[in-house]
Amino acid sequence: MSVKSLTMKRILVVGGGIIGSMHAYLALKAGHEVIQVERDEVPSSASVRNFGLVWVSGREKGAELELALRARELWGEIGLEASIGFRANGSLTVAQSDVEFSLMQEAAAMPDADQRGFEILHKREVQALEPMLAGNYIGALRCTTDAAVEPLLLLTGLRDFMKRSERYTWIPNFDVDSFTHNESGNHISDVTGKTISGDFLVLCPGAAHSGFLSEYFKDAQIRKVFLQMGATVPVAEKLGHSVADADSMRYYPGFKDLSLDRLPPQSELAHEHHMQLLLAPRFDGSFTIGDTHLYKEPFSHEIIEEPYEHLSKVIANIFGREFKIGKRWSGVYSQSTSSEIYFRREVAPRAVIVTGAGGRGNTLSPAIAEETIKSWAL
Ligand SMILES: Cc1cc2nc3c(=O)[nH]c(=O)nc-3n(C[C@H](O)[C@H](O)[C@H](O)COP(=O)(O)OP(=O)(O)OC[C@H]3O[C@@H](n4cnc5c(N)ncnc54)[C@H](O)[C@@H]3O)c2cc1C
Incomplete structure (x- = not known):
């Protein structure tokens, strides 16, 4: 994988779905420390309810197809490392x-x-x-080029792989309800007031567009x-x-x-x-x-x-x-619903929200995460 980093940073990932998990996975591969939090005991939304298809065939010509083909390449590499049921079945x-x-x-x-x-x-x-x-x-x-993974193995397979590293921490039952930014970094807090701090923050809430996140979706398409x-x-x-x-x-x-x-x-x-x-x-x-x-x-x-x-x-x-x-x-x-392939917004310095990939979110997830991590390396 081509994502490289010169210095280790602490990356906070909010959300245990496939978009959050791919950010965690690739950030870890890039040599960073990763803390991934999830509000539920076990993630149970779109990423485990889907077909598990890595579906290149129907992607729009141009940028979307290019992103899907890059994602497909990354899936092949990830499938060799983690037990996620990946197969190039067509x-x-x-x-x-x-x-x-x-x-x-x-x-x-x-x-x-x-x-x-x-x-x-x-x-x-x-x-x-x-x-x-x-x-x-x-x-x-x-x-x-179409491929598939097993939705019920995918997230646990990725986490089991990441847990082999001392630089990865998984925190379930952490329902983030606020975040702040200051010169020492980004800080997320849960409903009980517990706070975790890091250098970079990626919010990957899926379809949870409400609560403290609602202000970022106010005028969003x-x-x-x-x-x-x-x-x-x-x-x-x-x-x-x-x-x-x-x-x-x-x-x-x-x-x-x-x-x-x-x-x-x-x-x-x-x-x-x-x-x-x-x-x-x-x-x-x-x-x-x-x-x-x-x-x-x-x-x-x-x-x-x-x-x-x-x-x-x-x-x-x-x-x-x-x-x-x-x-x-x-x-x-x-x-x-805009011409953007997915929704990414900077919500503070070194803090982004990433969601909105729709019915292609599983397919594109590794390439989306790679784009985020590459943007940090600039
Ligand atoms: C029925 C169905 C079939 C699909 N089939 C396919 C397919 O075959 N191929 C494909 O490419 N795509 C498919 N998709 C789309 C794909 O599943 C989604 O785009 C993708 O799973 C979105 O991942 P995510 O991580 O953004 O969201 P999610 O999977 O929803 O994960 C978000 C996570 O964030 C957590 N969270 C939210 N808010 C907070 C908070 N405040 N604090 C802590 N945690 C929080 C949630 O609990 C959740 O676990 C399908 C979707 C559905 C619904």
């Missing part, structure tokens, strides 16, 4: 109609298709790779997004690739230059819930499946059943068999 976006397949052929001819690792596969080639995909479809767009997710009951057969349906091409900006107007309208239900199928194979033989998107707060506390019926039908068509859903949950992420 993805298959499956065409269930001729129009979808022709759009995928367009995607495979985009100028940056090679960088993304795109290739077109006909059904027999898909089945040679993935015998489980025995359903009714035409072919697929394979993306060899940022929103919260609510998603419904699920997991199928484990089966014995193994699927390697992650899988998506062509609805994902409607949503990912990487495909926005394609002639998407040739697609028929989405089903009413999929349109209403802003749905696509994403499916990530898990080590235990289950698949994480989703998702829906709700953009308007207040979000309901209820899980709605119809989206799962839609996902089950799409999965049954692609796999040629039905899978039982064993778990359902929801998640919320923070998303920048």
